[in-house]
Amino acid sequence: MSRLIPTGPEFIDIVLSKIQRKTPTVIHPNYKISRIRAFYMRKCKFAQDCFDEKLGQILTDFPKLDEIHPFYADLMNVLYDRDHYKLALGQINTARHLIDNVAKDYTRLLKFADSLYRCKQLKRAALGRMATIMKRQKDSLQYLEQVRQHLARLPSIDPNTRTLLVCGYPNVGKSSFMNKLTRAEVEVQPYAFTTKSLFVGHMDYKYLRWQVIDTPGILDHPLEQRNTIEMQSVTAMAHLRCCILFFMDLSEQCGYSVAEQCKLYHSIKALFVNKPTMLVINKIDVMRPDQLNSADKALIDQIVVKDNIPMVQLSCFTEEGVMDVRNMACDTLLAARVEQKMKNTNKMGDVINKLHLTTPAKRDDKERPAFIPEGVKNKIKYDTKDPNRKKLEKDLEVENGGAGVYNVDLKKLYKLENDEWKYDIIPEIMDGKNVADFIDPDIEEKLAALEEEEERLISQGFYNSDSDLEMDTEVDIRSNVREPRPKKVLDKETRSRLESRMPRKRTRSVSQGVNIARSQSVGTQLINNPTLSKRAKTSMRSQTRDRSVMGLSSGQKEVSLGMKAKTDRKKNLLAKAGEADRTIQTKMPKHLFAGKRGFASDRR
Incomplete structure (x- = not known):
């Protein structure tokens, strides 16, 4: 019981407000009398359903004393008095039946109403009688609410x-x-x-x-x-x-x-x-x-x-x-x-009848004690002082270094035709084939021969690089470069006179653009020239290469160029607002604010 039980007036307000919200409220002048009757009959039936639902929920939620454990039934009798409890629930059940009869009678009368006024008066009379029945149940509802609160605390x-x-x-x-x-x-x-x-x-x-x-x-x-x-x-x-x-x-x-x-x-x-x-x-x-x-x-x-x-x-x-x-x-x-x-338990007798304990009959006076072999005795009785007992894994562990040092030998228990097979290497199978079949037996000798040949080549200088040649060429280039002339310090008057004589910046002409393109094509031809050395080609390519992506793989280069293009893209300040913008586009959506009239009126 977790639902609050309203009092009599609250009960009536809840039901009448639900009727106002859930059923039509306006009758237009062009309605036929049959439609007007159906309009008010719907009001009466809906009121009956609301009262029936609420009262039925109360009767269902409260426990029935005849259906619960005797401990709880007697405890409720001690705390709330069984007679008062049953009487309150019985009055609620009677009120539900009376409301059903009222709705049935007035629905029958509404079928014969011949005007809007008579239909409305019959509807008012029906709801009034239902409300009167509920007002009389205020004491029962109040008592049941107190019982509900106390039951929740038990x-x-x-x-x-x-x-x-x-x-x-x-x-x-x-x-x-x-x-x-x-x-x-x-x-x-x-x-x-x-x-x-x-x-x-x-x-x-x-x-x-x-x-x-x-x-x-x-x-x-x-x-x-x-x-x-x-x-x-x-x-x-x-x-x-x-x-x-x-x-x-x-x-x-x-x-x-x-x-x-x-x-x-x-x-x-x-x-x-x-x-x-x-x-x-x-x-x-x-x-x-x-x-x-x-x-x-x-x-x-x-x-x-x-x-x-x-x-x-x-x-x-x-x-x-x-x-x-x-x-x-x-x-x-x-x-x-x-x-x-x-x-x-009734099944115990059946189980005992199925069990039979056999006791052998004594045929002579000879004693026949139980015989237990020595091997079985050693297994049954674990005596550390017995020198003839079988050694256990625990004894082997203590003798060989204890826990963490001793490793259990699981292969010694294998049952094979030949005990020498116990410690054979188990073949490794991959894709249904033995890996050992695909291993070269002379692979170690071949590897040793390769290593000897490698050492011989290193000793002969086969892998020496041409770094010395590069150093000599670099020295020659630096020696041919002239020393920069010392910068002349001009006075202000001389500098201004020279700047006035310098030509202004001009745009390139068509002929200059053609010359630039021609020079680039010549550079490409020089790179592809087979007579050039490898080092010259490498230096010429490095001059035309984009240094921002040097040292990157092809995939990394694409990612880098994509990120660069995304940062260079100009912001689109004139884009339309989308779902990601934290703004409310429609202040008053129609499905929430359009509906019935805003002013209050009594249409019950």
């Missing part, structure tokens, strides 16, 4: 899982024990009835999930006089399959004597039938059972001996014995659940 308890249930007088340490085992963080205070409802915590034991339930304190008086808080504990103890931990405080700091606590146990022990029960003595840091007087000690011994209930001791303050109590309770419950499952 803990989620699984009645069939492994459960430890803590019970006893108020202020005996139940909530403290709960906080030690789980992370429920139940409030703990030094006064009675701090816990007023059931609290659930979860823990893990033996890789299983367990739930621990902390119940409110119970006082020793008749069942009819117990209040709602105490009845929650009684309901949990009566219906849950769990291990009962009955807590007692021998120090009497809880405000109740040992005799009163024993009396409470005898009054509620009828609820512990067929359930594993443990008597838990808390606060042993203050008082232990052996420190009691004889009368109180006799009362406790009577519970332990007569009812055959184990007694355990713990102290939540010092945490002494807390985990021992938990482990013992969990083991006891697991054993009880297994035993109960064995009793209730």
Whole structure:
């Protein structure tokens, strides 16, 4: 139950506003009477559907007491009163049927309406009667809303899982024990009835999930006089399959004597039938059972001996014995659940009938003891002091350097016709062929011969480069270059006179362009001239090569040139706005703002 249940007036407003939004609201003068009837009949049927949907949702969401677990049914009876709960749901169901009848009657009357006025009045009467029916359900709706809010706050308890249930007088340490085992963080205070409802915590034991339930304190008086808080504990103890931990405080700091606590146990022990029960003595840091007087000690011994209930001791303050109590309770419950499952399973008899244990009959007086061979004995019994036992892999590991040094020999266990085959090299297969068949057996000798020939060529200077020749040529070129003349320093007057005589910049003529192209073609012809040396061709090519992409492969050159072209491209400032621009193109889209009239009017 997560939906809010509206009150009576809110319910009417919700339905009428939905009718206004979801159905047509305008009748034009040219409409025929048949269309006018259909217009108002649609209003009545739509109102019926809205009320039916809302009320049906309420009836579906609330649990039916006859269909849920008896623990939850009794708990709801304790908290909300079964009669009031059923009565409220019954009134909601009756209101739904009345609204259906009203809609059916007025739809029949609208078929015979002969004017717009009569159709409208019949529609108003139908909606008015539906609204009146809903106004009368305001108390039921208010009650169900309170129940919904309280149900949402109840803990989620699984009645069939492994459960430890803590019970006893108020202020005996139940909530403290709960906080030690789980992370429920139940409030703990030094006064009675701090816990007023059931609290659930979860823990893990033996890789299983367990739930621990902390119940409110119970006082020793008749069942009819117990209040709602105490009845929650009684309901949990009566219906849950769990291990009962009955807590007692021998120090009497809880405000109740040992005799009163024993009396409470005898009054509620009828609820512990067929359930594993443990008597838990808390606060042993203050008082232990052996420190009691004889009368109180006799009362406790009577519970332990007569009812055959184990007694355990713990102290939540010092945490002494807390985990021992938990482990013992969990083991006891697991054993009880297994035993109960064995009793209730019908298939166990069929399985036992299929099993047959054969016992051989004794034919003479001769003793025939069991015979176990020595080899099997060594395998069964691992005795490190026996000199005749078989060595294990662990012994070999210790003898050969220990873990990390010793490598297990897996090939020694191979079962082959010849033991010499165990350590043969396993052939490598590739594409269905043995790789060893394609290896030259003389490859190492050939490789050694190649290396000797390589060393001989290096010693003879076969791989020497012509770097010396290049150095000589470079020296000759530098010697032929004249030294630059010293720059003359002219005065201002002489410099201005020379600048006036210099010719101005002019554009190239057609003849000059032809000469430039001719010179470029001549350069190309010179490069392709076979009489030139290789070094001259390389130097001439380097002068015509683009240095920005030198040293790059063909693929890298294409990427570099593409990036250069993209950066050189001018920005298109006059482009149209697109989806990537962070602007709203249409301020008021028609499908959101066009529709019915903007002014308010009562058209119900």
